[in-house]
Amino acid sequence: xxxxxxxxxxxxxxxxxxxxxxxxxxxxxxxxxxxxxxxxxxxxxxxxxxxxxxxxxxxxxxxxxxxxxxxxxxxxxxxxxxxxxxxxxxxxxxxxxxx
Amino acid sequence: xxxxxxxxxxxxxxxxxxxxxxxxxxxxxxxxxxxxxxxxxxxxxxxxxxxxxxxxxxxxxxxxxxxxxxxxxxxxxxxxxxxxxxxxxxxxxxxxxxxxxxxxxxxxxxxxxxxxxx
Numbered sequence: 644x645x646x647x648x649x650x651x652x653x654x655x656x657x658x659x660x661x662x663x664x665x666x667x668x669x670x671x672x673x674x675x676x677x678x679x680x681x682x683x684x685x686x687x688x689x690x691x692x693x694x695x696x697x698x699x700x701x702x703x704x705x706x707x708x709x710x711x712x713x714x715x716x717x718x719x720x721x722x723x724x725x726x727x728x729x730x731x732x733x734x735x736x737x738x739x740x741x742x
Numbered sequence: 743x744x745x746x747x748x749x750x751x752x753x754x755x756x757x758x759x760x761x762x763x764x765x766x767x768x769x770x771x772x773x774x775x776x777x778x779x780x781x782x783x784x785x786x787x788x789x790x791x792x793x794x795x796x797x798x799x800x801x802x803x804x805x806x807x808x809x810x811x812x813x814x815x816x817x818x819x820x821x822x823x824x825x826x827x828x829x830x831x832x833x834x835x836x837x838x839x840x841x842x843x844x845x846x847x848x849x850x851x852x853x854x855x856x857x858x859x860x
Contacts, residue, residue: 646749646750646751646752647752647776648765648773648774648775648776649765650765650776650818650820651763651765651776652820653759653760653762653763655759670755671755671757672755672756672757672853672854673757674755674756674757674758674759674760675753675754675755676753676754676756676760676763676853677751677752677753677754678751678752679820680751681751681753681860685751685753685858685860686753688858689753689856689858692856693755693856717819720819720820721819725819725822726822726823727823728823728825728826729759729760729762729820729823729826730759730760
């Protein structure tokens, strides 16, 4: 695996605004670039780490729809963003503790 | 351990929209690698290309014709949006300078890097 020679995708991650969410965690750097072979679960792990949250506390959404963990960035781009300019716009939400 | 290092996913975080990155094979002895246009890089760094090349001699710069650049980039499914390629002329024999998109260059451009073992 030589991921660094892969094609890369550019993403823009906006926080999903929700009145229930009182957490102050917001990404400082909202633009992300990574390999087309990275999966949603990898991105979730990285976001949790950067936001100082325990694993599995971040959900990634496209148009309010949670994305499956094993979807790759290439699948995401081709199915939701084909023909559109970079970066691809995603949202993230922080799950509350009840989950 | 170079192999171990290549095995991780690198996530690049930035405040500004990232410069476009092009996956291009510049010679037959190597596979495709990722490159930025030198003109994009020096514009963002507010530096001349001469000063850039003097200050960072370790960053590889290669030259490619605009036509070859267009041919390879337009084959990518990620560049399916017409506006991403409209600045380039598919017939042009002009030369473009590409700079290899290494972790060092990412840091230089102000990005913060995050590595993850899959």
